[in-house]
Amino acid sequence: MRTQLFAGLVCLLLVCTSPVALGIESGPPAQGSADHDRSIAVQYTLDREPNKTGRVRVTATIERPRHVTGLSVRTPGEATVLQADGLQSDGDRWRVSGDTERARLTYTVPVGLSTTFGQRTADTHNWTLLARQEVSLRARWRWHVGPRPTWNESLALAPGQSGVAGRTAAYIGPHETETRTVDGDRITLVVPADADLRPNRTAALDSISHAKRASTAGTDHDHIRVFVAPNELASGGYTPSNGESDVIVNAGEPVRSPVNVWVHEYRHTRQTFETAPAMDWLSEGSADYHTAALTYSTGGIDADQFHERVTTERHETADLTQPDTWAGPGAQYHKGTRVVAAIDAHLRQATDGTRTFEAVLDRLTRHDDRITLALFAETVSAVAGDGLNAFVRQAVTGTAPSVPVEVLTDRDLRRSGAADTTGRRTNFAPSGDSSATTATTAGDGPRRVVDTTRPVTDRHGEWTVLGTLGLLSLLLVRRQRL
Known part of the structure; x- marks a missing residue:
């Protein structure tokens, strides 16, 4: 009799704590509803x-x-x-x-x-x-x-x-748009009437289109919007949020440059990895390296310009994991580019050209955790199939390694891999035609905020109501069995 009484109490508790009894919606969404x-x-x-x-x-x-x-x-x-x-x-x-x-x-x-x-x-x-x-x-x-x-x-x-x-961006005012379709996806150039676009529209769209075809790591958006900033605003470029599909590029930026801002900002739209503070340099270093490589592969710059960019001696002794110790703010652009170039060359040598740094980024985008130096070094070694851990750590924290440029000057700079996660951090690109090329985003407020619109959430009461009563019912049953 007591067993039946407790069994009845258990059933009553289960009924009372069910989502229906509590007025809480649960279970799969109704047919026809969407995830949003x-x-x-x-x-x-x-x-x-x-x-x-x-x-x-x-x-x-x-x-x-x-x-x-x-x-x-x-x-x-x-x-x-x-x-x-x-x-x-x-x-x-x-x-x-x-x-x-x-x-x-x-x-x-x-x-x-x-x-x-x-x-x-x-x-x-x-x-x-x-x-x-x-x-x-x-x-x-x-x-x-x-x-x-x-x-x-x-x-x-x-x-x-x-x-x-x-x-993540919007323009209101007199303007024209031009859209290019690439592999079924769109790239839209938004050109304000007040903007004096120095490269012609075809050249800008050609440059971004090539970068899109050659890039595979990260999110491949079905619609990229390139907002051309009127010349009176700052030179260079700006990406409101990494991994998202909108970028802003100043109208005066050239395409035939080792720091082609049109390509640099496009690369930020594909960066769906999240870094620990010590690896924040990777966003700019990898974007700048691939900007030079992709522009070189289309003939936009010559071999000497590419060589000069990826072997730069600027900030070569900076510890990229310690931005507070940098002699100047441009280390992530200059030494970061050289480090990524050296790693890419070593990967090509170790795999007979079958794997590149894009494969590293592909794997990093699949990680839910923030990227640390340890994870970065392990990933490079895994892609190479060889122990490059010590080399990577020394390259990032010590003097920049030499770059065997001859390995990289193959015009077929193709990429491999694909990934898709959510958007991330705000990023900026300096102009290729001014001293701003030595600058960095380290001092910019939005840089370390990641996404200033990301909400703070507060989970409330789920375990307290359902879990506690459910546990109580299980304890009562167990007690009757003893």
Whole structure:
């Protein structure tokens, strides 16, 4: 009788703690629903402020799934909130009210992002060029069951506005676009009317198209948007978020250069690996090396220019894992390029040309953990099929190794491997025609922030409610068996 009583109690506990009884949605999504139904979607609709410059109006529309029980957001710095629907002010945050599934927050924010290399975005009398992190909300949330909801951001233009909205950048104002289809994917060049594009459009698209065909590690996006920055903004280029499909390149940047910024920024769109601080140099070092190699392979630069770039002696004694000790800020560009070139040459020699540094990047993109020097060295050795661990460590932390350039000057600089993960860090490229080539992103605020729009999440109560009661029922059954 007591056994039956406890069995009944167990059943009652299981029923009471089921998701249905608790009013919590669980199980697979209903037929016809998409994965994004379980994400928090926020769309930033952008509108130029009439008769004003320097600020834009943003309407953030937030779609909250039912299983997200609490959600609050914080506006960017210097934002002025104009209207809130479905949100309540709570200090410096705005909380989504009650059971509201769709909330809207309208605010204005300044536009004018600056980096070590100068100003990258602006809102002028005639046009606006901005990066998503300038308008993005910062969010926290709680949810009941299932995997952690994602924070899914997108950009859109207000009705009546002429321009192009990408995933991480947008342009509003008079412009023209030209699109190239490469292997079924698109590359769109967005050229503002106020931009004096020095390479012609065909040359810029040819350069990026070749880089796309020759690159295989990382995300191969189905649509790349290249926003041409008017010449008055900083020279060089800017990628709002690594692994994402939008880049910004100054209109005056040449394509026939060892530091071809059009290719450099494209390479950042494929960088879906995450690095530990000691390996942050890898993003710029690998992008710069492949920029020189890819430009050389198309005849954009000659062998002497390629040789000079990959054997540079600048910052050759810098310990790339210790940026605070660098004699100057350009070590990740200069020594980083030389280190990657040396490793690529050794890989080609060890594998009779069948494997290259692209295979290393391919494997690194498949790792969920951040890349450390140890993981990097192990991966190079695995690709080479030979013990290059000591060589890699010495190359990164000691004096830069010599580069057998003759191994690299084969015009068939093909790549191998493929990978696909999520976007990562903000990156910048200096101009090839100024002293900015010695600069780095180490001093730029967004550089170490990774993605300033990445939300802080707060998982709440799943184990406390279901796990504790379930464990109690198991203990009661076990006690009756004793």
